[in-house]
C-alpha cells in the first residue's frame with residue numbers, strides 16, 4: 097500500500113480523487129492535428145510498442161489502456177496517450193504557480209508548458225511544438241511523469257530524460273545540471289528516417305527538432321529575429337543594400353506560414369520589404385493573420401501581384417499570403433515574368449514524405465487528411481503513390497526556381513533540406529557533383545553565404561531570455577538593461593540587434609512566455625546575462641531563464657546548415673556539438689540537451705542547447721562567465737581551425753585578451769598556389 101502511494105507513476109498518472117484512470121479530455125476541434133505517421137510496424141512490433149507504453153500504466157488498467165494504445169497506433173501511427181493530456185491547457189504561468197522544491201524545477205515546468213501552449217505549438221495534442229514533427233516528449237504519460245519529477249526535484253539531484261522518457265531523479269551536486277536530456281540519438285547503422293520511424297513507433301525515440309525537445313522554444317519571435325537578420329544580410333550581399341538601408345521596394349517570395357516559417361511574413365515587413373508567402377494549410381494562414389503577422393491574404397495570384405506592384409511603387413513594407421501551393425506560385429511568377437529579387441523556401445522538407453511537403457495538385461487535406469471530417473490523407477492511404485507525387489512536385493518546384501535564378505533572382509536554401517530533397521527526388525543536377533553531395537548544391541544555403549561568414553563565424557548567435565515572473569514590466573526592464581549593454585557602433589551585427597531590441601516592444605513579438613531574443617557574441621551574451629542576474633539579485637525583476645536556439649556557432653554540427661560553411665572536410669563530424677554539450681554540463685548549466693537531426697532531419701545533424709536559471713546568486717555569475725564563453729567559443733575555435741577568416745580574427749583577439757586564462761590553437765595556412773602542382777611534380 098505505501099509503495100503504491102509513493103510510486104511516481106501512480107501519483108503522476110492516476111486521478112488523485114478516484115485513484116483510477118483520468119477521464120479523457122474532449123478534443124478542441126479547432127486545433128491542428130499531426131498527420132498519421134505511417135504504419136511501419138508488423139504485428140509483433142505493434143504488440144511490443146503497446147507493451148512498451150504499458151510500462152507507464154499500473155497493471156490493473158492494462159486491459160483498458162492496451163485497447164486505447166492499439167487504437168492510437170492504428171489511427172496515428174504513434175502512441176500519444178491522449179487520455180493523459182492535462183485538463184488545464186498548458187501555458188507558461190508565472191513560475192511561482194508551479195509546485196517544486198527548487199526554482200529550477202519550477203522554471204523547467206514553465207518552459208515545457210510554453211512549448212505545449214496551443215497558441216505556441218503546431219500540433220499541441222501530439223506534443224509537437226514546431227517544425228512538422230518536433231516533439232517535447234513522445235507521449236502524455238511522459239509529460240505527466242516529467243512534471244511530477246520536476247515538482248520533486250531538489251538542487252542536489254539531476255533529472256535524466258532520454259528521448260522524452262524520464263529515467264529518474266539521480267543524486268548529483270548543486271553545481272551539476274538539474275536536467276540532462278538527449279533526443280533521437282541512434283546507432284549509425286539505424287541512423288536514418290526509417291530507423292527513427294520504427295524506433296518512434298515503438299515508443300523508444302523522440303525527434304525533438306531543436307528547442308522543442310530542448311524545452312527552450314519561445315514561440316515564433318526567435319525565428320522572426322533570425323529571419324529578419326537573414327533577409328537583411330541577403331539584401332546586403334545580393335542586392336548591394338547599404339549597411340544602414342532596408343529592403344524597400346524589393347520582393348521576396350517563399351513558402352510556409354508554420355511554426356518557424358510563419359516568421360517570414362513579419363520579418364520581411366520589419367526589414368522594410370514586400371513578401372509573398374505560399375501556404376497550403378488555411379489554419380496556419382488565419383492564425384498568422386489573426387496575430388497580425390501577415391497582412392493580406394488571397395488565393396488569386398493576379399490580385400496578389402496587383403498588390404505587389406502597388407507596394408513596390410509606394411515603397412511601403414507588406415506581407416501577403418497566397419492560399420495555395422508554392423509550386424503554383426512559382427509557375428505564375430515564371431509565366432508572367434514577374435520581377436523577383438529574393439527567393440527561398442520553408443516547406444518542411446526535412447520530413448518531406450512525412451507530412452512536411454504538400455505536392456502540387458493536392459490540397460492539404462487530400463495529402464494529409466482531415467481528422468475533423470474523418471478523412472484520411474494520401475500520405476496514409478497510399479504512401480508509395482504519395483512519395484511519387486512529392487518527388488514529381490519537387491522536380492517542378494526546382495525547375496521553376498532555376499528558371500527564376502537564370503533571370504536574376506537570388507535564391508537560398510533556408511536550412512529545410514529543400515535542395516537535398518530535390519536531389520533525392522531525382523533532380524541530380526542540383527548537386528555540384530552528383531556523385532558526392534558533400535561538395536554541396538548549386539544554390540547557396542543561407543548558412544554558406546549569409547549566416548556562416550557574416551554571423552556565426554564571428555560568434556554571434558541567438559541569445560534569449562524568459563522572464564519567469566510572466567510580467568510585461570520585467571520584460572521591459574530586461575530589454576532596457578540589455579540595450580544598455582550593447583554598443584551599436586561596434587559592428588553591423590551589433591547595430592542590427594540594437595535596432596531590433598529598441599523596436600521589439602513596439603513590434604509586439606511575444607507569443608506565450610515573456611521572452612526576448614537577440615544575436616550577440618560571447619562577450620555580448622556574458623555582459624547581458626550578468627546584468628540580468630544583477631537585476632534579479634537586486635529584486636528589480638523576478639528570476640530569468642536564459643538560453644539559446646541550437647542554431648548557433650557551436651551547438652550544432654549540420655553539414656547542410658549550421659556547419660555548411662566549414663570546408664576542411666570536418667562538416668561530416670559531430671565532435672563539436674557533443675563537446676559543446678559535455679562542456680555545458682561540466683560548467684553547470686541548468687538544463688542541457690543533445691539531439692539528432694534538429695532542423696534538417698534525422699541523421700543529418702547533431703544539435704544541442706542549454707537553459708540557465710538566473711537566480712541572482714554569485715554562483716550563477718560564475719556559471720555565466722565560464723559556460724557562456726565556452727558555449728560560443730567552442731564553435732568559433734572549430735571554425736577558426738577550419739580556416740574561416742572571421743573566426744581566426746575572433747580567436748586571435750580572444751588569445752590576446754585572455755593570455756592568463758587560456759589559449760586556443762590557430763592554424764597555419766598553406767599556400768594553394770604552391771600546393772596545386774604538388775601531385776604532378778616530377779622532382
Ligand SMILES: NC(=O)c1ccc[n+]([C@@H]2O[C@H](COP(=O)([O-])OP(=O)(O)OC[C@H]3O[C@@H](n4cnc5c(N)ncnc54)[C@H](O)[C@@H]3O)[C@@H](O)[C@H]2O)c1
Nearest residue numbers: 227228352354355356357375376421422444453454512695
Ligand atoms: N527559419 C529558419 O531559420 C529555420 C530554422 C530551422 C529550420 N528551418 C526549417 O524550415 C522548415 C519549416 O519549419 P516550420 O517550423 O515552419 O515547419 P512547419 O511544418 O510548421 O511549416 C511548414 C509549412 O509549410 C507548408 N507547406 C508544406 N508544403 C507546402 C507547399 N507545397 N506549398 C505551400 N505551403 C506548404 C505547411 O502547410 C506548413 O505550414 C523546416 O524544415 C525547418 O527545419 C528553418
